[in-house]
Amino acid sequence: MPISIFGFRALWSPYFFLTLAVLFLLYLAITVKWRDRFEGSEPLSRKELIYFSAGMLLVYITKGSPVDLLGHILFSMHMVQMAVLLLIAAPFLIKGIPVWIWRKVFSVPVLKLVLRVLTKPLIAIIVFSGMFSVYHLPMILDTIKLSIPLHAIFTITLFLSALFMWWPILNKEDFAPKMNQGLHKIAYLIASAILITPACALIIFVDTPVYETYQSGEAWLQSMALCVPAGTLGVLAGAGLSGPEVFTSMPILYDQQLGGVIMKILQEIIYGVVLGQIFLTWFRHERDNADELTQKQLLERKRLAMYK
Structure with missing residues (x-):
């Protein structure tokens, strides 16, 4: 059965699209039209605009397009959503927002202390991994899938934790926590990959379906209220719509296991790309500053020799 039976609102989430459109226009207004009103502002670069646009597009695709609807039907598609939203869209948005805006955000008295704590590498990685696993x-x-408020609150909180997790790697300024050495960043990402592995492994190797909202007809119909208007869902339920098996021939257990595999593979690919970039940047820095680094090491050895 095609998912088009759920209607335009369920497929394309027009209200969510309008919300993101307003946020994008506000971004352009602050970074371009009203920029001169802010002290210390800088012109918006093309790279920042591309990153922010791509991040917003990915947020809409994962949470507003038919992908979101499929994420409530197939657990494997839900895990694709998680990977794209938390591991691609989040860092894109960080890189897309100009540094001068982040500086002002981190200078707000109410937010300053909270943000500086939550973006510390150790806390950020534990909070994100813990929230993802829980x-x-x-x-x-x-x-969560049976409550619209709970689902909204937890999704937003999980996305914020992803922003905190990526911050120490992407931030290059002194007004907030950052990681300067390439080796530290590499170790940080490897630790992040390790910490969420148990959650993925549990999903992959369990031998029975464990999520009621992806197998029980009644629970599944209630969870579909997250993205399908109540009137449409009531009509479809009255017409005999019983569960996700109507839309796929894949056994529930295989779909569940596939979701864990997809999440782990996508995470490894994304982290691999980021690790490659970090390594290349670190290597080029070491190569371009080899003489300076050698001189520093020699001076340090002479200083230590004086105390022997």
Whole structure:
């Protein structure tokens, strides 16, 4: 059965699209039209505009397009959503917002202390990994998917934790926590990959379906209220719509296991690309500053020799 039966609102989330459109126009107004009103502002670069536009587009695709609807039907598509939203869209938005705006955000008295704590590398990686793992515990995920407010709150909080997790790697300024050495960044990403592995492994190797909202007809119909208007869902339920098996021939267990595999593979690919960039940047810095670094090492050895 085609997913088009759910209607235009469920497929394309027009209100969510309008919300993102307003946020994008506000971004352009602040960074271009009203920029001169802000002290210390700088012209918006093409790279920043591309990153922000791509980030907003990915947010809409994962949470407003038919991909979101499919994410409530197939657990494997849900994990694709998670990977794209948390591991691609989040860093794109960080890089797309100009540094002068971040500087002002981190200077707000109410936010300054909270943001500086939550973006510290150790705290950021623990919070993100913990929230991701807890979110995919069967009891938690099923509970969240049956409540629109809970789902919205937890999704936003999880996305914010992803922003905090990426911040120490992407930030190059002194007004907020950052990681200067390439080796530290590499170790940080490897640790992040390790920390969410148990959650993925649990999903992959469990031998029975564990999520009620992807197998029980009643729970699934309630969870579909997150993206399908109540009137449309009531009509379809009355017409005999019973569960996700109507839209796919894939067994529920295979779909669940595939979701864990997809999440882990996409994470490894994305982290691999980022690690490659970090390594190349670090290598070029070491190569271009080899003489200076050698001189510093020689001076340090002479200083230590004086105390022997």
